[in-house]
Amino acid sequence: MREGGMLTEKISRRGLFRNAGKLAVGAAAMAAMTSGGLAFLSKAEAKGGPTEKWPWPYEKLDPGKTAEIAYNEWYRVFCGAAVISSVFGQLREKIGAPYTSFPIDAFVFLEGGISGWGTVCGSNAGANIISNIIIGPRIAESADGMLMGSEIMQWYSETAMPVFTPSEPKIKAAIPKTISNSPLCHISVGRWMKAANKDLMSPERKDRCARVTASVAYHLTELLNQWKDNTYATKGTIPSKSCGITGQHNCTDCHGSNVPAPPLPKSL
Ligand code: HEC
Numbered sequence: 001m002r003e004g005g006m007l008t009e010k011i012s013r014r015g016l017f018r019n020a021g022k023l024a025v026g027a028a029a030m031a032a033m034t035s036g037g038l039a040f041l042s043k044a045e046a047k048g049g050p051t052e053k054w055p056w057p058y059e060k061l062d063p064g065k066t067a068e069i070a071y072n073e074w075y076r077v078f079c080g081a082a083v084i085s086s087v088f089g090q091l092r093e094k095i096g097a098p099y100t101s102f103p104i105d106a107f108v109f110l111e112g113g114i115s116g117w118g119t120v121c122g123s124n125a126g127a128n129i130i131s132n133i134i135i136g137p138r139i140a141e142s143a144d145g146m147l148m149g150s151e152i153m154q155w156y157s158e159t160a161m162p163v164f165t166p167s168e169p170k171i172k173a174a175i176p177k178t179i180s181n182s183p184l185c186h187i188s189v190g191r192w193m194k195a196a197n198k199d200l201m202s203p204e205r206k207d208r209c210a211r212v213t214a215s216v217a218y219h220l221t222e223l224l225n226q227w228k229d230n231t232y233a234t235k236g237t238i239p240s241k242s243c244g245i246t247g248q249h250n251c252t253d254c255h256g257s258n259v260p261a262p263p264l265p266k267s268l
Contacts, residue, residue: 053098054133054136054137055132055133055134055136055145056091056098056099056133057091057095057134058134058227058228059091059095060224060225060228061087061091061221061224061225063217063218063221063222063225064218065090066086066090066217066218066221067086067164067166067215067217067218067221068166068167068214069086069089069090069217070082070083070085070086070210070213070214070216070218071210071211071213071214072166073086073089073213074206074209074210074214075170077104077108078108078110078111078112078209078213079110079122079123079126079209079212079213080108080109080110080111080122080123080125080129081104081105081106081107081110081111081122081126082126082210082213082217083122083123083126083130083213083216083220084102084107084129084130085104085105086214086217087130087217087224088104088130089104107126110122110125110126113184113186118189119184119185119186120183120184120185121180121183121184121185121212122213123156123212123213123215123216123217124152124183124216126213126216127149127152127216127217128145128146128149128152128153130220130224131148131149131220131223131224132145132149133145134227144234144236146236146238147234147236147237148223148224148232148234148236150238150239151223151234151235151236152219152220152223152236153183154235154236154237154249155219156180156183156188156216157179157180157181157182157183157248157250158179158181159179160179161177161178161179161180161211161212162175162177162208162211162214162215163177163215164211164214164215165211166211166214169207169211170203170207170210171203171204171207173204175196175204175207175208176192176208178191178192178195178196179191182248182253183248187253188212189205189209192205192208193205196208243262244263244264245262
C-alpha cells in the first residue's frame with residue numbers, strides 16, 4: 001500500500017482525490033450516500049427515549065486550566081478519559097447532575113486508539129464524546145456535535161503536535177513536534193516515535209501523548225466557548241459525503257498516487 005518515502009511526505013488537506021471531479025456531485029445525491037447512519041436525525045428521534053435527556057448543559061471553561069487538568073489526568077486514565085475528565089470534571093462542580101453520574105473513568109479503554117488497537121487517537125474520541133453530549137444530535141448544520149468533532153480531528157491531523165506545554169511538565173527536555181496527517185493513534189504515535197527516536201514505553205512518548213491530550217482539551221474548550229457565545233461557525237465536514245467512502249481526507253497518505261475509486265451510489 002505505502003510507497004517508499006510517503007511516510008514523511010507532507011500531504012496537503014483535501015487536495016489529492018483522484019476522483020475529485022467524478023465525485024463533485026449534487027447535494028441530493030450525496031444525501032443518498034449518507035443514509036447508512038450518517039444522515040440527520042429527525043427532531044423526534046433526537047429527543048431519545050423517555051429516560052434519556054440530551055444534550056447536556058454547558059458553562060464556559062478556561063482552556064488553559066482545562067488543558068492542565070487533561071495533562072495530569074493522562075497519567076491516571078490516559079488520553080480519552082483524560083479529555084473527558086478535564087471537561088466533565090469541571091462541569092460536575094459548576095453544574096452537578098447529570099455530569100455527576102457520567103462514568104468518566106469507564107472511558108479508560110480509549111487508551112492506545114481503543115484497547116490498544118491504534119485506531120482513532122483517544123483524545124479525538126474523547127473530544128467527540130464531549131462535543132456530541134454538549135451540542136447534541138444532528139438536527140441542524142449550525143449546531144452539530146459531529147461537525148465540531150470532525151473539525152477537531154482535522155485540526156489534530158494538520159497541526160504540529162503537541163502545541164500545549166504544561167506549567168509543570170514531567171519531562172523537562174524539549175518534546176519534538178510532528179504533524180500526524182491522520183486522526184489515528186497508530187500513525188500519530190508512529191510518526192512521532194520515528195521523529196523523536198523514542199520507543200512506545202519511553203517517558204518522552206508518554207509525556208508527548210499527555211501533551212497532545214492537553215492540546216486537544218484546550219482547543220475543544222475554545223470551540224465550546226465560542227459555541228456557548230453563539231460565535232461558533234464550524235469548519236467541520238463529514239468526509240464520506242464528498243469522498244464516497246468513510247475515511248480521512250488525504251487518501252494518498254496510505255494509497256500513494258493509486259487511490260482506488262469507490263463504487264458510487266446508483267443515483268449518481
Ligand atoms: C489510513 C490509511 C488509509 C487512508 C487514509 C485511506 N485508505 Fe482506502 N484503504 C486503506 C486500506 C489498508 C485498504 C484495504 C486495501 C486492500 O485490502 O487491498 C483500503 C481500501 C480502500 C478501498 C476499497 C478497496 C479497493 O482497493 O478498491 C477504497 C475504494 C478506498 N480505500 C478508497 C479510499 C479513498 C477514496 C480514500 C480517501 C478519502 C482512502 N481510501 C483513504 C487505507 C487507507
